[in-house]
Amino acid sequence: MTAPTTETDAAQAYHAFLAALADADEYAAVDVAVRLLDAGVPAERVLLDLVAPAQTEVGERWARNEWSVAQEHAATHISERVVAAVAAHVNPRPTRGRVVVACMDGEWHALPPRLVAEVLRLRGWQVTFLGASVPAAHLVSYLHRHDAHAVALACALPMRLPHAHRMIEACRRSDVPVVVGGRGFGVDGRWARRLGVAWAPNAPAAADLVADERALRRVRPADLPHLADDEYASLVKRRGELIDSALADLRERVPAVNDYTPAQLDSTVSDLGYIVDFLAAALYVDDSSLFTEFVGWLAAILTSRGVPAVAVGRSLGHYHQVLRDFPRAARFLADGEAEVAGLRRDVHR
Ligand code: B12
Incomplete structure (x- = not known):
């Protein structure tokens, strides 16, 4: 593949990637990503401009009943393989503190926060990725045992917000600043504001917030008198x-x-x-x-x-x-x- 120096090249790479997901061809999908890296595309862009939108498209196809649950699972597995391949290809050494990234209790959408975790890693943080559905008590005991600069919590489904709030409060009691993200907080993060927690719309914004501890701690309290x-x-x-x-x-x-x-x-x-x-x-x-x-x-x-x-x-x-x-x-x-x-x-x- 030629270097993606133009928009057309990037679009071609995206279509090739989607086709690989549709064919459940993990080798082709990894190839598309690695060729982009070899052509000089930054790893962060490969994760956010290739894998992330492709996953959103996978969701649309499932929603329209064009793809079965099995096709969605296969595609997601391949995207996870691609994220791992990109991470292994770059493999930066941490120069900054530890950030713990986890999904809320009952939340199985682990790939979106995995992308966030990799972007944080690329920006020098030492990241511990705890994955899907982490019970609040286990997260808190982990935070007590490991010195964390911040914790990033993911929620893809708004119906998990009450659980999310309990988890955010539990982290706060451990005095670890929290940033949250994911579709579950609303496209503009309005439900994060209601819960009184810092919110980031995407991985780069999350990385900027984590680097600014004062902004991370400067949040209005939860607003739930109702x-x-x-x-x-x-x-x-x-x-x-x-x-x-x-x-x-x-x-x-x-x-x-x-x-x-x-x-x-x-x-x-x-x-x-x-x-x-x-x-x-x-x-x-x-x-x-x-x-x-x-x-x-x-x-x-x-x-x-x-x-x-x-x-x-x-x-x-x-x-x-x-x-x-x-x-x-x-x-x-x-x-x-x-x-x-x-x-x-x-x-x-
Ligand atoms: C793959 C997938 C699954 C997989 C997840 C596997 C995995 N390892 O992640 C499985 C099969 C488990 C799954 C299950 C379900 N899913 Co699902 N899933 C998806 C899908 C197709 C892709 C998710 C993804 O990777 N997105 C790509 C990421 C990059 O997009 P993103 O979320 O916007 O992420 C960006 C930002 O939001 C932000 N961000 C995201 N997370 C975080 C975290 C932090 C800390 C920060 C700071 C920022 C941040 O940064 C990201 C990158 O910049 C989505 C479709 C979609 N549009 O996302 C549906 C989707 C989220 N799922 C949906 C549903 C309904 C379900 C189920 C209820 C289905 C069912 N009937 O069982 C279950 C619920 C399971 C549960 N309790 O969690 C719906 C939700 C709709 C709604 N009204 O809320 C969606 C939108 C599909 C759809 N189009 O209808 N799902």
């Missing part, structure tokens, strides 16, 4: 009962549900659970847009798999009825129902 209404806590307590009643309601109103295969039933129960979990997270940060964004996403995912958006609207309506004495939850559910109704209008236009 939690006093107990809606979040009650919803979490009633999770199982809510899902059971929503399923019973679906069985009664949509007879086809009674003929679902065990796998279809499983994903229906998961979706009913996601609705409760995203609603709980929205209540936690007191932001209806967290819930409506999720509803739009869920409707799109189901529609691309042949399930009409009206099914989501029906379950939202059920939860709305059951939770009518919870003013904030009822308002968020009404917003969600309006979102689904808007999507249906768009489809029929």
Whole structure:
């Protein structure tokens, strides 16, 4: 391959990389990355301009039901191999303090923070990457045993925000400054601000923040006075009962549900659970847009798999009825129902 000195070369490399992911050809994918490095492209750019956008595209293809879960898993595995190959190719020696990078408890999207970890390493930090789903107690005991300059915590799913907050607080109690990132905090980091923690939109910004300890510590406290209404806590307590009643309601109103295969039933129960979990997270940060964004996403995912958006609207309506004495939850559910109704209008236009 020729040196990617022009935009066209970079675009060609990206297409070759995506094609390698689509063919589950790890050798071709590693070749594309290594050739870019050999042509003088900085490792950081290979990670952020090749691997990161390709992974986002993998997600889009899965969401549109063009790629199966198996294809997504294969592609992600290859991207992980490529990140390891890039890291081994450059392999800088640390000259700065230790930064611990970890995923929140229950968070399995380890590749995005792995990219952040590699960028920090490239910039001279000694990085300990703890990977997916790290329980808060284990993270804290690790921080106590190792002198960390900072901890970087990743969250890809907004429904994990209440857990994220507990984890951030646990790190704070150990007096280690925290930076967070990932799609779970919102595209503009607005939910990180609500939780009172420094946020970075991408790996380079995270590296800049980590290098500026005063900025890292200069954050406004969490802003969660609404939690006093107990809606979040009650919803979490009633999770199982809510899902059971929503399923019973679906069985009664949509007879086809009674003929679902065990796998279809499983994903229906998961979706009913996601609705409760995203609603709980929205209540936690007191932001209806967290819930409506999720509803739009869920409707799109189901529609691309042949399930009409009206099914989501029906379950939202059920939860709305059951939770009518919870003013904030009822308002968020009404917003969600309006979102689904808007999507249906768009489809029929
Ligand atoms: C691969 C993948 C998985 C893999 C992860 C494997 C792994 N080793 O990482 C597996 C199969 C485990 C998975 C599972 C699920 N996934 Co998934 N996944 C993805 C996918 C396709 C790619 C993730 C990725 O690597 N992105 C590339 C990175 C580079 O992008 P990025 O997140 O924007 O990262 C940049 C910034 O956000 C920031 N950043 C990111 N992390 C951090 C951390 C710190 C500390 C900082 C400072 C900055 C920072 O810097 C990065 C680079 O500059 C995404 C699609 C997507 N758009 O990301 C879906 C996606 C995130 N997954 C999704 C879903 C729904 C799920 C599941 C719920 C699916 C299911 N039904 O089971 C589960 C949940 C599992 C869990 N509890 O965590 C949805 C989330 C939608 C939503 N409404 O929130 C997405 C968006 C797919 C989609 N298009 O719908 N997934």
